Amino acid sequence: xxxxxxxxxxxxxxxxxxxxxxxxxxxxxxxxxxxxxxxxxxxxxxxxxxxxxxxxxxxxxxxxxxxxxxxxxxxxxxxxxxxxxxxxxxxxxxxxxxxxxxxxxxxxxxxxxxxxxxxxxxxxxxxxxxxxxxxxxxxxxxxxxxxxxxxxxxxxxxxxxxxxxxxxxxxxxxxxxxxxxxxxxxxxxxxxxxxxxxxxxxxxxxxxxxxxxxxxxxxxxxxxxxxxxxxxxxxxxxxxxxxxxxxxxxxxxxxxxxxxxxxxxxxxxxxxxxxxxxxxxxxxxxxxxxxxxxxxxxxxxxxxxxxxxxxxxxxxxxxxxxxxxxxxxxxxxxxxxxxxxxxxxxxxxxxxxxxxxxxxxxxxxxxxxxxxxxxxxxxxxxxxxxxxxxxxxxxxxxxxxxxxxxxxxxxxxxxxxxxxxxxxxxxxxxxxxxxxxxxxxxxxxxxxxxxxxxxxxxxxxxxxxxxxxxxxxxxxxxxxxxxxxxxxxxxxxxxxxxxxxxxxxxxxxxx
Amino acid sequence: xxxxxxxxxxxxxxxxxxxxxxxxxxxxxxxxxxxxxxxxxxxxxxxxxxxxxxxxxxxxxxxxxxxxxxxxxxxxxxxxxxxxxxxxxxxxxxxxxxxxxxxxxxxxxxxxxxxxxxxxxxxxxxxxxxxxxxxxxxxxxxxxxxxxxxxxxxxxxxxxxxxxxxxxxxxxxxxxxxxxxxxxxxxxxxxxxxxxxxxxxxxxxxxxxxxxxxxxxxxxxxxxxxxxxxxxxxxxxxxxxxxxxxxxxxxxxxxxxxxxxxxxxxxxxxxxxxxxxxxxxxxxxxxxxxxxxxxxxxxxxxxxxxxxxxxxxxxxxxxxxxxxxxxxxxxxxxxxxxxxxxxxxxxxxxxxxxxxxxxxxxxxxxxxxxxxxxxxx
Numbered sequence: 108x109x110x111x112x113x114x115x116x117x118x119x120x121x122x123x124x125x126x127x128x129x130x131x132x133x134x135x136x137x138x139x140x141x142x143x144x145x146x147x148x149x150x151x152x153x154x155x156x157x158x159x160x161x162x163x164x165x166x167x168x169x170x171x172x173x174x175x176x177x178x179x180x181x182x183x184x185x186x187x188x189x190x191x192x193x194x195x196x197x198x199x200x201x202x203x204x205x206x207x208x209x210x211x212x213x214x215x216x217x218x219x220x221x222x223x224x225x226x227x228x229x230x231x232x233x234x235x236x237x238x239x240x241x242x243x244x245x246x247x248x249x250x251x252x253x254x255x256x257x258x259x260x261x262x263x264x265x266x267x268x269x270x271x272x273x274x275x276x277x278x279x280x281x282x283x284x285x286x287x288x289x290x291x292x293x294x295x296x297x298x299x300x301x302x303x304x305x306x307x308x309x310x311x312x313x314x315x316x317x318x319x320x321x322x323x324x325x326x327x328x329x330x331x332x333x334x335x336x337x338x339x340x341x342x343x344x345x346x347x348x349x350x351x352x353x354x355x356x357x358x359x360x361x362x363x364x365x366x367x368x369x370x371x372x373x374x375x376x377x378x379x380x381x382x383x384x385x386x387x388x389x390x391x392x393x394x395x396x397x398x399x400x401x402x403x404x405x406x407x408x409x410x411x412x413x414x415x416x417x418x419x420x421x422x423x424x425x426x427x428x429x430x431x432x433x434x435x436x437x438x439x440x441x442x443x444x445x446x447x448x449x450x451x452x453x454x455x456x457x458x459x460x461x462x463x464x465x466x467x468x469x470x471x472x473x474x475x476x477x478x479x480x481x482x483x484x485x486x487x488x489x490x491x492x493x494x495x496x497x498x499x500x501x502x503x504x505x506x507x508x509x510x511x512x513x514x515x516x517x518x519x520x521x522x523x524x525x526x527x528x529x530x531x532x533x534x535x536x537x538x539x540x541x542x543x544x545x546x547x548x549x550x551x552x553x554x555x556x557x558x559x560x561x562x563x564x565x566x567x568x569x570x571x572x573x574x575x576x577x578x579x580x581x582x583x584x585x586x587x588x589x590x591x592x593x594x595x596x597x598x599x600x601x602x603x604x605x606x607x608x609x610x611x612x613x614x615x616x617x618x
Numbered sequence: 619x620x621x622x623x624x625x626x627x628x629x630x631x632x633x634x635x636x637x638x639x640x641x642x643x644x645x646x647x648x649x650x651x652x653x654x655x656x657x658x659x660x661x662x663x664x665x666x667x668x669x670x671x672x673x674x675x676x677x678x679x680x681x682x683x684x685x686x687x688x689x690x691x692x693x694x695x696x697x698x699x700x701x702x703x704x705x706x707x708x709x710x711x712x713x714x715x716x717x718x719x720x721x722x723x724x725x726x727x728x729x730x731x732x733x734x735x736x737x738x739x740x741x742x743x744x745x746x747x748x749x750x751x752x753x754x755x756x757x758x759x760x761x762x763x764x765x766x767x768x769x770x771x772x773x774x775x776x777x778x779x780x781x782x783x784x785x786x787x788x789x790x791x792x793x794x795x796x797x798x799x800x801x802x803x804x805x806x807x808x809x810x811x812x813x814x815x816x817x818x819x820x821x822x823x824x825x826x827x828x829x830x831x832x833x834x835x836x837x838x839x840x841x842x843x844x845x846x847x848x849x850x851x852x853x854x855x856x857x858x859x860x861x862x863x864x865x866x867x868x869x870x871x872x873x874x875x876x877x878x879x880x881x882x883x884x885x886x887x888x889x890x891x892x893x894x895x896x897x898x899x900x901x902x903x904x905x906x907x908x909x910x911x912x913x914x915x916x917x918x919x920x921x922x923x924x925x926x927x928x929x930x931x932x933x934x935x936x937x938x939x940x941x942x943x944x945x946x947x948x949x950x951x952x953x954x955x956x957x958x959x960x961x962x963x964x965x966x967x968x969x970x971x972x973x974x975x976x977x978x979x980x981x982x983x984x985x986x987x988x989x990x991x992x993x994x995x
Binding site: 414441449451456458459465468472473 | 852860866
């Protein structure tokens with residue numbers, strides 16, 4: 108028996124144009140806690156899904172305990188001794204703990220014997236790993252932390268020696284997270300191997316033995332946790348990619364176009380996503396909002412553009428208020444000069460089943476130029492679509508082609524053309540180049556700078572720090588819903604990276 | 619091409635796939651006929667000749683088709699906004715009140731062309747009213763439209779029993795129906811239209827509401843694809859999040875679309891009430907609202923597909939009756955089974971053969987689009 112629990116060799120996976128995992132090598136030693144960190148979209152979850160049999164790698168090899176294995180589905184993974192605790196729990200809410208634990212692992216059609224056996228086994232596991240939970244409690248009545256414990260019990264019941272936890276603390280309160288860490292330490296002491304996926308640096312430092320960093324589908328480094336630092340990991344995670352050079356002169360900021368004051372946004376469950384955010388946006392400047400995805404940037408954009416209702420705060424557009432806490436209407440805001448390129452073009456910015464020309468008027472379809480009275484003038488719409496196709500070099504140049512059949516970059520150009528060509532005062536852009544090919548990125552960046560130079564106030568959100576740094580005149584960093592800092596565009600990358608990871612000067616000093 | 623739902627040529631999507639579904643339905647139906655000990659080919663012969671063999675038979679087929687065009691459009695319009703209106707049955711039933719009131723009030727005063735506009739307004743109004751309530755409940759209260767419209771079908775049925783036994787029934791009559799309308803409450807038949815083709819309409823109740831149905835189909839096409847409102851409802855149907863982004867009010871669209879859908883269902887009542895019976899009877903809708911769901915599915919929610927689909931179901935109704943008449947071993951219920959099979963294969967299982975056909979065409983055309991995409995990217 109070797110002391111290597113898992114060895115991945117050259118794992119490669121593509122989804123269409125996205126290269127999610129590029130020849131990943133990973134070695135996890137037995138009886139350790141191995142952290143995998145990286146920003147959202149770095150390929151962590153894809154890699155673990157391959158290990159757990161949800162996806163098949165295009166190429167590469169998986170070795171468990173030194174033996175090559177083929178994991179074609181989760182059952183094969185369980186048979187190989189791998190258990191997974193998902194970010195979103197896979198529990199039947201109206202089943203008891205016991206029923207959930209044995210679900211799919213019953214011995215026979217008649218349950219009585221299985222139930223008795225499972226009860227005994229569950230008691231043993233609880234005692235062995237200090238995982239107390241009432242076996243007869245209904246899942247829906249348990250707090251989230253205990254539900255997660257049930258997920259861990261499920262894996263142990265299936266005799267998992269290797270546990271994968273995907274962002275386990277995302278749903279936990281800090282005390283629950285501390286408790287989870289004690290459990291993980293206990294499991295490690297019993298000889299289990301644990302893989303912890305997270306983008307929170309502090310957790311990695313607190314509990315792991317080794318840490319691997321992923322970025323843009325690549326495994327960029329593996330370090331013993333003792334021998335690394337938060338600063339180094341932040342730098343590795345954010346990356347030191349060659350800057351995309353964007354030619355731009357100095358900004359000439361003019362009057363304040365957008366003024367956000369004490370804006371607070373809560374999601375459907377009442378969790379505060381944007382916490383008391385204030386800032387100003389002037390004509391002729393680009394303000395970038397940097398941050399790891401999921402720290403409130405999306406909700407901020409949605410609240411300002413009238414898609415999502417804010418809980419509190421005021422937003423002034425050209426000096427007059429937007430009713431962000433009430434009935435802000437995106438259509439009305441467009442008329443008042445606020446254009447919005449949403450983060451998710453597939454579900455929000457475009458209707459993929461529409462023709463290109465139809466998408467080129469989405470949100471502007473009530474304007475009088477597109478028809479008389481209640482009717483649409485398809486000829487006029489297509490003529491205008493053809494013009495923006497020419498201007499933005501959208502390919503293939505066919506306004507009647509279904510939008511789903513355009514490439515990501517060309518789809519994004521359709522949205523940009525629609526939002527930029529109507530002379531807005533304020534342009535809000537989320538993820539301008541996500542899933543866009545390199546050629547189009549350059550074009551899009553140029554257009555954004557041109558808009559600025561024409562006096563448009565641009566608010567830019569991107570998870571690509573390089574992009575934020577290349578385009579912005581000022582950078583606001585968001586963490587956990589708050590703006591934790593404002594920096595000039597030439598601020599050092601490491602400093603921004605630390606802010607994005609929620610580590611301010613004080614924390615640094617403490618370490 | 620890994621995606622079996624990838625784009626197919628239009629003629630495959632709207633022509634070949636429905637045709638294959640239909641053929642399979644008839645094959646299975648043939649097996650059923652065989653099981654009963656009858657010859658499926660004979661049954662098919664009776665079906666076809668019974669539906670199209672004579673002017674009178676064709677007249678009946680088109681009479682049924684008229685009804686199904688209205689209810690099919692009703693379902694389809696709602697479907698384009700992502701709403702599954704199962705309540706066309708009840709909306710058509712309530713729509714009958716509007717027709718009956720107009721006829722009872724004016725049939726002795728005005729000629730049919732004077733009563734018809736009022737009857738249409740009445741039918742549309744009452745149908746829309748019956749759809750407005752579920753639409754409002756969904757828009758403002760989040761009650762799911764599938765549930766509420768089913769409920770409203772039952773409420774409509776009970777309400778009509780009450781109205782036809784207590785309120786609208788003439789004194790002294792034993793039948794749950796209104797009095798028979800005079801000339802002003804009877805729509806002229808389309809014998810002249812049949813005559814153009816050298817056919818004799820006989821006793822078939824094929825009437826001018828067929829032309830109204832065709833006009834309604836055209837109107838729906840304009841509404842869905844040529845108006846700003848149609849643009850908004852299609853946006854909502856494809857992507858509610860994109861609709862919110864575009865500033866389209868979900869509740870407004872839901873309520874208005876449901877009312878349009880209900881109005882179309884209500885107009886169906888013209889055909890049996892003014893076109894055939896010259897009175898409103900209990901249960902005059904006879905499940906046409908539910909057939910409308912199958913018609914809309916089979917016609918891919920496009921007016922140009924709904925008309926042939928409605929004629930197909932008209933054929934099943936009329937031809938089916940002929941089979942039952944000619945082949946005593948095949949009861950009326952067997953015909954319902956055959957109709958059910960068509961609904962099953964053409965409606966519920968409409969995507970059953972799609973992945974296979976998709977793969978077939980993807981393999982066939984893999985080279986051409988790949989080359990085009992490479993150039994376009």
